Amino acid sequence: MKFPDLQKCTVAVIGLGYVGLPLCIEIAKKQKCYKTGKQLNRKVIGFDIDEERISELKSGFDKTNEVNKKSLLKADFFDLTNKIEIIANADVFIITVPTPINENKQPDLIPLEKASRTVAEALKIRFKTLNKSIPIVIYESTVYPGTTQEICIPIIEKESGLLCEDSDKKNIFACGYSPERINPGDSRHRLKDIVKVTSGSDNKAAKWINSFYGSIIKAGTHPTKNIKIAEAAKIIENTQRDINIALMNELAIIFKLLNIDTLDVLEAAGTKWNFIKFKPGLVGGHCIGVDPYYLTYKAQLLGYKPEIVLAGRRINDDMGKWVAEQLILEISKKNISLVRSNALILGFTFKENCPDLRNTKVFDIVKALREYKLNLDIVDPRINPSEAKNIYGLDIKNNIPNSKKYDAILCAVAHKKFIEMSNAEWKRILKVNAIVYDLKGIVPRELNPIRL
Ligand SMILES: NC(=O)c1ccc[n+]([C@@H]2O[C@H](COP(=O)([O-])OP(=O)(O)OC[C@H]3O[C@@H](n4cnc5c(N)ncnc54)[C@H](O)[C@@H]3O)[C@@H](O)[C@H]2O)c1
Known part of the structure; x- marks a missing residue:
């Protein structure tokens, strides 16, 4: 044949x-x-x-x-x-x-x-x-x-x-x-x-x-x-990325305690030729946040308990909760009443410029913020609202409401539409004294965003 x-x-x-x-x-x-x-x-x-x-x-x-x-x-x-x-x-x-x-x-x-x-x-x-x-x-x-x-x-x-x-x-x-x-x-x-x-x-x-x-x-x-090499090559591409982001997330937590801006530190360190450029952030979706568990599962079947890979997973899985706590801390510092405050989350998908909602870590932020009873709006131009309702039970809008101003805005996903927002558009939705928490480093610096 x-x-x-x-x-x-x-x-x-x-x-x-x-x-x-x-x-x-x-x-x-x-x-x-x-x-x-x-x-x-x-x-x-x-x-x-x-x-x-x-x-x-x-x-x-x-x-x-x-x-x-x-x-x-x-x-x-x-x-x-x-x-x-x-x-x-x-x-x-x-x-x-x-x-x-x-x-x-x-x-x-x-x-x-x-x-x-x-x-x-x-x-x-x-x-x-x-x-x-x-x-x-x-x-x-x-x-x-x-x-x-x-x-x-x-x-x-x-x-x-x-x-x-x-x-x-x-x-x-x-x-x-x-x-x-x-x-x-x-x-x-x-x-x-x-x-x-x-x-x-x-x-x-x-x-x-x-x-x-x-x-x-x-x-x-x-x-x-052979086949095993090809399988392993794919799984380590995503595992390597997961661990590198986990390191950046751990650094972001340390630098927050030191009161320095992680993105500024990374920009400075990145001027050295062999500094590898990764940024802190949420690791969701069905690849980077999932694939390392395939490798650790097989390793454990073979009698080896991976240390670094699982530590990286833990750090990245807990990042949403940590971000929510930081936002609450910032709101409290300004003496804004949590129950009366209006907060807006920009972006809900697991990554920018695609409609994919699978395993989005923005949901972890929403879950944690809900405990504090903020009035929360979530806006994502790329999602299908009825799909989001089915999967997460949330009412997510495609557009920022016209007539509303916010005490706190969390920019969670770097969709093109958010990157393109002008200063005037930002100012239109921000109350005086409002907090802008920018996870992605896309909010104009003159608005004084708090960054990771
Ligand atoms: N999306 C990515 O970025 C990406 C990149 C590289 C690799 N991968 C890998 O590729 C694979 C597929 O990922 P995806 O993102 O395309 O998934 P997906 O969820 O977008 O699509 C999978 C499709 O398979 C269908 N399906 C499920 N079970 C089936 C079955 N038994 N028979 C026929 N169809 C079935 C589903 O209905 C769905 O339409 C995964 O292993 C993923 O890890 C994904």
Whole structure:
């Protein structure tokens, strides 16, 4: 049996979220291969278990804001579906489902296991009907080293009856892991501009998978020796970032006691060529605040209790509460009555310029502030208010109320709209003597913001 035709294969992408959808669009493009210059003519089947997501995408609406209506409607989809029979038409299966943690901060592999069963089901149908080439299964979800080979491949083998091996047998499939490294909301670093790390279950599979991604990734690829290395590479990218931010957060706490501005300190220290530039802040979302727990889980299974990684996680997880306490302290210093004060939080998403509400640490600030019974408004121009209401039970507005002035404003997320606010706009919403607490360093200095 042969591997699929690189130029003309049909690709099923399982899980059409922040990662899966932009990937579908890139694969479906009728473009020339970046490596060989040959014309690509691939078909894409987008698969998701969320029916609402499928029908929104069919109508050209992407709630993640990663793909615009024109690109979505123009894309050469074979289908957008939640039916397994349809993806049985594919030659390549790419899995981009969520990998969250559970309430014990341990990996929740249920979506990944379910997606593996879906692929196994599709492979069974494909094997009976078409059986034309060796199917390739590629995992892109972030996992701890070993997951693909210890958890995912055994599920596919057991459920499909096929084997993941390099042999002359007919009932085989090949597998690989290629982590996604996109940064939603970032228009400069798009999928094709980020080097793609690739790996495969054997040399032939690794080579095919590397050529496949090399054809659509302008920045090129980095093949690794095996799947575990590719899995580990992704997990440490985010772990390193988490620890660096945790260090900045710890410094911010120390500098607050010293009564010095952390951002000023970092600016000064940053003039040395080898000072690494990170800033303090909230670490939310489903990647940086989650992925390190995948690594620590696996380390503990192997008998090692990580020190630095877990300490960093603790510091970052407690940051929202600390920020809320600092704000309360500042309000109290000015003798403003807490129960009568109007406070405004600017920004609720877990990061700037995207609508993603998952695991936002601004919620920790809101929870802590509520204990003090402030009159609290929350404004975020990027969110869907009904989604925020469903998930967090909060009434969040898209726009700052016209006629209201505040005793305290906490700038929590650096959305473009907030960065672009003029001094006059700031002054319009601030009472005399008001406090501006600026977590992101975006409020004009002449308004005397308190910074981290
Ligand atoms: N978003 C990012 O910034 C980013 C960047 C790099 C890597 N990652 C990783 O990529 C993976 C996906 O993340 P995301 O942000 O795209 O998630 P997401 O929540 O935006 O999207 C996941 C999609 O998968 C669907 N889904 C869930 N279970 C499914 C199943 N069994 N079968 C089919 N579809 C299913 C959901 O309905 C959803 O539409 C995660 O492992 C994440 O850690 C995310």
